Amino acid sequence: MATEIIVLGAKGRMGSTIARLADNDPDYALCAVIEREGNTDGLEVYSTFVSTNLQDALLKYPSAVVIDFTVPKVSLDTVKCCKEVGGKAVIGTTGFSSEELSYLKENSKDISLLWAPNMSVGINVLLKILPQLVKILGEKYDLEISEIHHKFKKDAPSGTALKLAQCLAEARGVDLDKVGKFCRHGIIGERSSEEIGVQTLRGGDVVGDHTVYFLGPGERIEITHRAHSRETFAQGALRAAKWLAHQKPGKLYSMSDVLN
Numbered sequence: 001m002a003t004e005i006i007v008l009g010a011k012g013r014m015g016s017t018i019a020r021l022a023d024n025d026p027d028y029a030l031c032a033v034i035e036r037e038g039n040t041d042g043l044e045v046y047s048t049f050v051s052t053n054l055q056d057a058l059l060k061y062p063s064a065v066v067i068d069f070t071v072p073k074v075s076l077d078t079v080k081c082c083k084e085v086g087g088k089a090v091i092g093t094t095g096f097s098s099e100e101l102s103y104l105k106e107n108s109k110d111i112s113l114l115w116a117p118n119m120s121v122g123i124n125v126l127l128k129i130l131p132q133l134v135k136i137l138g139e140k141y142d143l144e145i146s147e148i149h150h151k152f153k154k155d156a157p158s159g160t161a162l163k164l165a166q167c168l169a170e171a172r173g174v175d176l177d178k179v180g181k182f183c184r185h186g187i188i189g190e191r192s193s194e195e196i197g198v199q200t201l202r203g204g205d206v207v208g209d210h211t212v213y214f215l216g217p218g219e220r221i222e223i224t225h226r227a228h229s230r231e232t233f234a235q236g237a238l239r240a241a242k243w244l245a246h247q248k249p250g251k252l253y254s255m256s257d258v259l260n
């Protein structure tokens with residue numbers, strides 16, 4: 001049976017990619033596309049329900065999974081709305097504060113909710129193997145991350161870079177809030193071995209590149225993931241929605257649950 005989908009932020013870079021793919025794939029039924037008041041022009045290309053109100057769409061399609069790639073404030077409203085009317089949501093938005101992430105976790109007890117800062121298969125496989133590399137290479141290898149994104153991206157560092165840094169910190173048994181180094185400028189002194197550096201580049205139309213560096217004595221390993229198009233993330237979001245449609249609330253799901 002086709003998975004029913006509601007796409008929020010349907011004119012955004014990610015929202016439009018997801019809506020187009022869902023509309024052309026018999027495994028999905030694009031039930032509704034939602035945009036902000038005054039910004040629905042052009043959405044009639046989808047022969048589906050167009051609205052500025054998520055609640056209206058969820059009441060009309062109670063089994064649909066909402067896919068939301070917008071901004072933190074809007075995604076928090078999506079969670080609130082799903083809780084009020086009983087919907088499920090896949091959230092790809094990044095840039096949440098730790099309090100906002102706690103809000104997602106808290107509400108995942110009541111609604112089926114999945115959040116992942118990167119829905120590509122490649123990044124999620126990388127997250128699985130990084131702890132092994134950290135443990136084998138040990139303390140002598142310095143850990144750094146760099147990311148490059150298009151000039152329109154609003155948050156920094158990327159949600160993926162933060163997730164990768166969190167993964168490295170957990171593998172070393174340290175607190176990222178204490179060892180994360182997000183900016184270097186001026187006479188900063190020698191690098192300490194505990195640091196996990198995260199550096200941000202912005203420009204042009206780069207879809208999303210992430211590199212993890214293991215910088216050791218006499219050698220280094222660099223692992224780079226490059227997304228070739230937004231369809232990589234969009235296909236992941238649709239796969240996540242298909243999976244989430246059959247899940248009960250209980251925890252804040254992530255892509256690792258989907259790919260298991």
Ligand SMILES: NC(=O)C1=CN([C@@H]2O[C@H](COP(=O)(O)OP(=O)(O)OC[C@H]3O[C@@H](n4cnc5c(N)ncnc54)[C@H](OP(=O)(O)O)[C@@H]3O)[C@@H](O)[C@H]2O)C=CC1
Pocket residue numbers: 008009010011012013014015035036039069070071073074091092093094095116117118119120155159233
């Ligand atoms: N998890 C993953 O795999 C990925 C995550 N992302 C994340 O997804 C998010 C969106 O990225 P992207 O598609 O490039 O961004 P866009 O800016 O292209 O799209 C954002 C969408 O959100 C809507 N929006 C923004 N503010 C509001 C508001 N206050 N009220 C209602 N709607 C609003 C926009 O509508 P309007 O045009 O009217 O402003 C637009 O439709 C980002 O956080 C990004 O980091 C991106 C790629 C992959």
Ligand SMILES: O=C(O)C1=N[C@H](C(=O)O)C[C@H](O)C1
Pocket residue numbers: 094117118149153154157158159160161207208209
């Ligand atoms: O804003 C983007 O474009 C992307 N955002 C995500 C992030 O912040 O990690 C994922 C992807 O790299 C593209």
